[in-house]
Amino acid sequence: MERRFHCTACGKCCFGWLPLSLDDAIANAGRFPLAMIWTTLRQGAKAFALTAELGTTVELRNHKRIAVQIAPTAYIPPEFPCPALATDGLCGIHADRPARCRTMPFSPYREEGDQADLLVPKPGWLCDTTAAAPVVYRDKKIVFREDFDRERRALERQAIPLRAYADRLVTNPEVAAAVEKAAKKSRGGYVVLNFSAILPRLRQVDAAAFSRRQLPVLIEFAERTAGVAGLADYHRYYRDNAAGMAQFLERRG
C-alpha cells in the first residue's frame, strides 16, 4: 500500500506541545519553555515495547507494569503558535529546526510499521495527500527515511540518562502517585514535571548557562498566560520554574 504526503507549510501543526530530543531541548532553551512530560502506556499498546526501550517501565500498585514515555517537551499551550513561527506563517528557524519538526508527520516514538494514521491530516490542516504528492510510505516502510532514522537514533542515545532520571524520580511518592493517576486514564495520561530535574545528570550542560537562556522564556510565557482561563496549570509551571531559576542564578552570582 502506498501513502502520499506533501507539506504545504500551512503551519497548522506548529501549535502546542512539541516533544524534543534532549539535545534539541537544550539547544532551544532560549526559545521554548521546557518541561519533562511523562506519558503512560498500558501493556498491550502497539508502542509498548518501543516506549519501554526509549523511556522506562513502572510497576503500579496493582502489579501491572506500564511503559512511560519520557519526553523533553516545548511545553506550549495548544492554542499558542510555536515561538519560531514567523509572521509570514513560515518557520523562522527552518534550517535549524528540531528533529521532531523534520520528521513530521512520521513519529519515531512509534514503530515504523505503525505510521499510516499519522499521514491523515488532522482537521484544519492543509497537508497535500492527493495524487500530486509524492509517495512517502510504502508497504509500511518510510520512503525518505533519513530524518526518521536520525531522530530515532537521538532517542536511543538519550535513553540511558533519561531512564536513570526517571527510575530515580519515580521513587518520589508524589511522582509515583501522579503516574498512578495518569495510568488510570483509558488511553494513557500524562504528568508534567520540571525540566530542571534532568540537568544534574547532564555533565556536558552548564546549568547556569542553560538557566540564563531559559529564564526569560519562562517569564514571557508566564506573562502571556497570566489570568487566562484554562491555562492556570501552564501559568503555574512557568511561574514556579522561573522563580526557581531566578534564585538559582542569584546564588551563582
Place this chain on the structure above:
Amino acid sequence: MTPCPCGSGQDLDDCCGAMIAGAPAPTAEALMRARYSAFALGQIDYLADTLAPEARGDFDPIEAGSTASDAVWQGLEVRAVTDGGIDDETGSVEFVARFRLRGEPRVHHELARFRREHGRWVCAGGDMNPKGPPRQVVKVGRNEPCPCGSGKKYKKCCGA
C-alpha cells in the same frame, strides 16, 4: 536568640547554623538536622555541598530553591538513627519533615543514608516512605505452653 529550625531548642548559631557556616557535622544525625535547617533557611548550596558524589545527579538545585522559598516549615521529627556516630563511617537516619507548600500540607518521610567522605559526613541518598520490617505473627498451638510464662497449656490459660 534565633531558635534553630531543626527544633533542637538551641540557638541557631550554636546548632545547625555553625555547620551551615562550614563546621563539620560530628554525626550523621547532626548533618541530617543541618540539612533540614539549610532547606528551611534557603541555603541550597549547603544541600548540594553535603551530598555524596553519587547522589548529586538526583539533586535539582533549581527546584530545591523554589520549593524552599514557597514552603512553610513546620518541624522535623527524627524517628530512628542507626550508627552514624562520632566513630562510625556510615549511618542512616529516618526522619519526617512536615511543611506546607503553596498551601498544601506535605510530609516528607525518608530513610536517609550517610557516610564519611574525606572525614566529613555526606548524604548518600535515601528511600522515601520507608517500610518497616515485615511483622511476624507466631501462632501458639492450643496445647503448647502459654507464652505468658504461667507453665499452663495455652488453652487452659490466656487462650481460654
